[in-house]
Amino acid sequence: MGKKSKRDRGAGGSAGGGKGGGGGNTKPNGRNKKDVRDVMVLVNELLQKASSPGVPPGKELEEHMSIREVVERIRRKQEGWTLEPVSREQCFPVFLKWLEDHGVKSDAVTIEKFEVGGYGLKAVKDIKAEELFITIPRKLMLTTETARESSLGPLIKKDRILQVMANVSLALHVLCEKYSSNSFWAPYINIFPGTYTTPLYFEEGEMLHLQGSLNFSDVLNQYKSIARQYAYFYKLFQTQPEAAGLPLKECFTFDEYRWAVSTVMTRQNQVPTSDGRHLITALIPMWDMCNHSNGEVSTEFNLGSDSAECLAMREFPTDSQVYIFYGMRSNAEFLIHNGFVYPENVHDRVNVKLGVSKNDSLFAMKAEVLSRAGIHASTSFQVHCGKDPIPPELLVFLRVFTMVEGDLRDLLTSEHQSAYLSCLGRSDCMVTQEQETKAWAFLETRLSLLIRSYRTSIKDVETELQAPDMTYHSRAALQLKLAEMQILSNAAEYAKTQRE
Template sequence: MLAAVLIREKKMGQKSRWVPYISRLPQPAEMHSSIFWGEDELSMIRCSAVHQETVKQKAQIEKDFSFVAQAFKQHCPIVTERPDLEDFMYAYALVGSRAWENSKRISLIPFADFMNHDGLSASIVLRDEDNQLSEFSTLQVTADRNYSPGDEVFIKYGEFSNATLMLDFGFTFPYNIHDEVQIQMDVPNDDPLRNMKLGLLQTHHTRTVKDINIFHSSCDTFTIKEVKSAIGKGKGIPQSLRAFARVLCCIIPQELNDLSKEAAQNDGRLARLPFKDGNRELEAHKILLSHINRLIEDHSVCIKEMEECYFVSQRFAVRRQMARDLLYGELRVLRSAAEWLNHYCTTLLSETM
């Protein structure tokens, strides 16, 4: 594991051949990935899926550390200072935020990983994974503009939301065009048709690969992106989420059987077509709208509480700003979805009257 190698080299101090590189890596106090946040800091983002994902990632780090600690004990018995969990979490975060990965290996590449992220950068990063003359692949960066001496060169890590940037890299942007929201919906435990609905959803798979992002999505997790127009086609709200809502609003077995038959007659995906009964279509989307309005309220409450917090340290100030960027971005996405759903429901209502 690369994190373990980094710990070993750091413990070697000046004896390590990598000391010029390691000495220039961010120090623990400069790391702001959400895995380093305390409970009070994490409570600022409790309404976001990032909170739950952070808890899960910290648990996984602790599990991985137990294996690394055992490996150090077995294979490095002469090391007097063994790594602790904080050492491992620090190394884990460095690797997670700076490493380059290809089909063969994961690597830390000195100098290349000092280039920061700009979501609008058009710099080109090329990796030669097929170099047969060397055991090492090469990396080449082509700048997107002319740079003067002293200018910082940026690259684009990917089209990442603030949620991903916060969790994996430890920074956010005040306005991120790639922001998105993870929402969870489930069939209520007291739904008389719960088992039939769950079986149908499992059989037909409500989500496509495009609906899943970096989070470890469960069967009831969906990704909403910003809806650009309230009167458009609703691009940004996954069709799979709207299909899930149609399944939720079914109240008799025959409705579910009809959805299953419709899926079999088309591409196999469940409830992708609007209900022929406008009232049922309206009911399905009112379920969605109600759920999203609750999330909007939750985000608004968290933002209000966060804005009332006083600075207790520079570190807290940085993390509060990150929380602010995250929540305002998610709120913008949620409101755009609510506006579209409102318009869609209003249109359906006028057509059924």
């Protein structure tokens, strides 16, 4: 949340003054008709490329490069179409005054730039564990509800994608407010980072550092999805009557959409509706400046006061950085959605795909047993960091996968089937010693193959990370690969120990 940008430039949005201007921003140079026509041609090409069905394994990078090439041509054509950002730091005093004027209680903290994590919140007094240190009224939040109530509302009512994708409608809402001449949220939007460190901002060479990662396809698919969305909405804004009055029509560049999506992706949270019946997506000012640390979720929404309230998850002495816990996310999730890797992440994990081959003569029986255990015959399992890397559902799969016909038949006809299946997920149970050895040997082999697929070693990646001139993006990509390889290596060693 707080750790989102490698630059100190602000969003440079609305801050009074003329349409889309204010706050000391440089006005756009404008668009010429030829560039507009050229961009529409390129947008049609982008929509076609980014809407293609899944490509064969091993072709994802080739497809990505093809999509990226069109995106870069669009970006070059759109230079000068949008506002130049201003310093975030210049906008903080106005933001803090806006918070104070509208009932935010945050006297115990202030915004500070830290050597690690960038901008975050600093304690200005000793904060005790479980002490309430921020209260933010709903009226200051940008939400999917405020999006529907805004000038974007008529388009949301008509467009199916905006109706079902809350994060997209909120991103466009942020952009509309950024270019509005009188946005209530201008002081908030102006302190957003001008750029982000998510993989959407990776240069081509930086992206290649993720090759071999178990999450490489997810990163490429995210870029493809955002490119497709951009092309779709660009055409929509140029053709739909409901979009005619929106401030986005002449400044909806790829860079601005990428920025808005990243703003929402790195800061979004869920809050209840006023009646408490549903959850909606929201951006919560000031609270979203907190950086992440291991701990427990300590934020709740008080329907009585209609405010978000954040309690300190531990003691924070005066002048120390105040952290919150973003949730039990993997480092892949942190990088893709928040733009950082957290090496100390105690909840880190990787997804490993395993399945029973349909050519297996016992496929039907194994699939039936797994189904009764709530496990699909072909699925992904989480392998965790730490001393207990194998979750119960993976242990059940391994034991069923290596069962012989007699054991499968006994399980399927047993009067105590539920207890039997439950026992298969416990480390202190086994079917037979021979079958147990086969199960752990299979996992060890599978994990070893995955490690080899990285085509590098943990030691080599650690050496690469020592390079002093490495970009933030390249370092984050290598940190993710290192974390994945360490998890797999630890789990393979665990399997080897269990086998022996």
